[in-house]
Amino acid sequence: MVDLKSFDSFGEVLNHYESFDFGDYLKNVSDEDVQKSLKKEKLNQFDFLNLLSKKAQNYLEEMAQISKKHKIRHFGNVIQLYLPIYVSNYCSSDCEYCGFSKKNKIKRKHLSEEELHVEAKAIAQSGIRHILLLTGEAKKIANLDYIKMAVRALKQYFSSISIEIYPLQTDEYRQLKELGVDGLTIYQEVYDREIYKQVHTSGEKTNYDYRLDAPQRGAKANLRALNIGVLFGLGDIYKEAFLSGVHAKFLMDKYKHIEVSLSLPRINNAEGDFKVKHTLDDKSFVQFMLAYRLYMPMCGINISTREKASFRDNLIDIGATKFSAGSKTDVGGYSNIDKSTAQFDISDTRSVEEIVSMIKNKGLQPIFKDWEIIYE
Ligand code: SF4
Secondary structure, three states: OOOHHHOOOHHHHHHHHOOOOHHHHHHOOOHHHHHHHHHOOOOOHHHHHHHHOHHHHHHHHHHHHHHHHHHHHHHOOEEEEEEEEEEEOOOOOEEOOOOOOOOOOOOOOEOOHHHHHHHHHHHHOOOOOEEEEEEOOOOOOOOHHHHHHHHHHHHOOOOEEEEEOOOOOHHHHHHHHHHOEEEEEOOOEOOOHHHHHHHEEEOHHHOHHHHHOHHHHHHHOOOOEEEEEEOEOOOOHHHHHHHHHHHHHHHHHHOOOOEEEEEOOEOOOOOOOOOOOOOOOHHHHHHHHHHHHHHOOOOEEEEOOOOOHHHHHHHOOOOOOEEEOOOOOOOOOOOOOOOOOOOOOOOOOOOHHHHHHHHHHOOOEEEOOOOOOOOO
16 A cells, blocks of 8 residues: 655556556455455555455445445535536547547537637526536647637636646646636546557657646646546556546645546547447446545546436436536537537437436435636
8 A cells, every 4th residue: 555645746656556466456355355445434545446346346235325425424415517618629639539539530610709609608508607618639729829718708607617628737727727717627548558558649648647747737736626537448447447546536635625526437439430448337337436435535526428317317316426417529519500520429418407307306406506716
């Protein structure tokens, strides 16, 4: 077990685990190991691994009960709602699993300032006040000035703006923060360096280390919230779940003032013919979400519309804290402006209204706004 606080960067933590045999550890986890971990108030990294193991699949009910208690204690009986807004789908990178890859002949679109307002108004009409701004990695087209323009426009409609764009330098994150960005979402996609290299074949996204350090640069720029995760389907699910969880814990331990959350995206259909080699089935998805919650009771857990409606509904009161609703993954998708190709297919196609009603029927409270920067 390692003391995460003793490392300066998550790259150092990864080096520490480089020779660790995850397969060997996981296959030797016993019922007794899982039961001991479940009795602990504070879990260490081995307890987390025990709960990720196949053996722990026999204890999902117990894990769900503990997870539910943690969730209510730290977050209340609420679900935060947000929506993604894709402002540009140009990309200068090739990622084998993504519909926006440079090599794909798709319909590209880049919103003008005027179109941004139209799209933002269409989203705001649904009541959503937390927005996630996304672009492809096309630094020349969707450059920092363009992102700043988009943030200024979105600020007029939304109380919280997070970004999911190409990684930036600390000072660039700071500049966006000054304009009103308060959150950063950035997924490492896959922590296994070799697989990372195989699936990111050209463009700036090939730079593994620069991406890995981005959440820390966001933290140093004093952003309020960080959301990280892996794209399940690329690497060994157990190792990837463990490393993403430990990455979140590293950030939580190091930057106590920052709200850290995790997402569990699974690969959905996109342009191209990517074949998933490491499937995360529904049961393991639930298990991993619960293991994250038990290892990090105060970590947010974000469940997107990549997942089917019925599946999402079952996660809502056992661990999830954030839900997207009525999402579109194409540029201009909410206002139907000259529609472009979507990044991937979404599974839960319900409207914001329908999601709100489902949340209320479960006895929970949907939250549209819990944050706003007040400038003096
Ligand atoms: S994942 Fe991002 S960088 Fe890779 S192709 Fe898609 S939009 Fe471009």
